Amino acid sequence: MSESELLNLHHLTTESRNRQTAEIHKASTFGILQMINDEDQKVAAAVQRVLPEIKTAVDCAYDSFQNGGRLIYTGAGTSGRLGVMDAVECPPTYSVSPDQVIGIMAGGPKAFLQAAEGIEDSEEAGAKDLKNIQLTSNDTVIAIAASGRTPYAAGALTYARKVGAHTIALTCNENSAISKNADHRIEVVVGPEAITGSTRMKAATAHKMILNMISTAVMVKIGKVYENLMVDVNVSNKKLKERAISIIQSLTNASYDTARNTLEQANHHVKTAIVMLKTSTDQNQAKTLLDEANGFIDKAIENYHP
Template sequence: MQENLKALTTESRNKRSLKIDTSGPMDILRIMNEEDQKVAKAVEKVLPDVETAVQFAFESFKKGGRLIYIGAGTSGRLGVLDAVECPPTFSTDPDMVRGIIAGGERAFIKAVEGAEDRPEDGAEDLRKIGLTEKDTVIGIAASGRTPYVIGALQYARKQKAKTVALSCNENARISLEADQAIEVIVGPEVLTGSTRLKAATAHKMILNMISTSSMILLGKAYENLMIDVSVSNEKLKERAIHIITRVTGESYETARKTLEAADHQVKLAIVMIKKGVGKEEASLILEQADGYVRKAIEDIQSRG
């Protein structure tokens, strides 16, 4: 690929930081902080594009498909990071949201040189996980030109999966390979070309939005509470108990006992208390409400 790197926004020089090498610590911090403040505004401009990605992911989940992030280097690590947080936060199967990084899992902690340069590797990594038309694939590349990501998106489209290209440059090469492009323009980095800075921050924000929004749409929140949190340690158990008390108005001890009776499933415990039923009947009520606690509670109240 022979694109002129100098023409890319992510590779251009930031005039505010031209003398950063002669600056003191506080001046460096101020420059970085002021540049970081531009990121949220840049993300705001692409919210309609992000909404489309959320819709893709939500539809995939409803069909039993997956959300798959794929990228190289920092971009790949961001995808993996967002994916691995979904099971503890939303009690999802680890396969439901997947993060794939060029060079494999070892590349997460140590760079694998040249891994991003082979488009066929991107295609092969998606083939290995059995990609289908039910899935949504989000290719992440700050530059928008990474061959590994291009190959992955091309393969995904052949499999009729929904595709999203996430970059930080206008008219990015990967945008041509996707059903939806998200080009979030954050401007030149404080350190020229170091896209682990503003570009990575923007992408982290957008990935957070996509996964969190789609999970909320799936019914994994009640009001602004994480009612499908995985109770895998004492801290999360305490969080779960407090969630139950807030929703039901019951005491800490009642919430704790009900959570344990519900096999540590917060949703189930809430319905058990609200309806005054055992685990099996509460489970049936939740199933009839398609897993949405609000719907289950409203149905309960309307029948009461």
């Protein structure tokens, strides 16, 4: 990344002043909130405009999963935290391995709680963090940077392309510097922030929405969702057990007690319990049906022949 790309901030949309909030310092409490809310309402429309690019990212991640690869988010500051948050929610929600969706943040786990902004200026650190997880050509790397110019993200993308992984730059400025380092780009332009340069606001909201969309869409495509229910939820506490029972009841019309007992017979595997009730089979038969259907409930049920 050139020095001019690194230092020239004033031309970036994310660093521009917002005329609508120029007198926010004079506003009442409600007025402040109204201005922020008015700006937030622009975010969903901006995300809608880049749906084709988001689809490409989903296709890349799905291809990685089909080939034993991983989905990896990387970024610094708020961008890195967003990737970590999306990644850590995938195992409890969809019972995927913590190694299948990974969030890497400049500065490591400590930087999640206490800002370590200096590390974002190192391209070498971005590459090193991917080397440390043994990045392969089967993986998909999404580098997140609201400004589109963070050296840490640029270094990560450069290394990932060298390895042959799918690479996507997720930014909030058109023609972003780091987009040049990626195979694909998602440039979601939300406009100037309510507080100039505070990209933890609209930019971060847009990026959170997009990351949620990518991970959720991939999970749907690999069979982790049936109808619109999270049938692969990890039953790891009382709340999630109740959710699992409710899911089973919703899909099978079973009573609460029947759903709970079947879930326990299925070793708390929701999909297995559903197939057991839908096909009147035992735990072993239901598990076999699911395995043969690559985990897709509808295919498992269709393939059952009593």
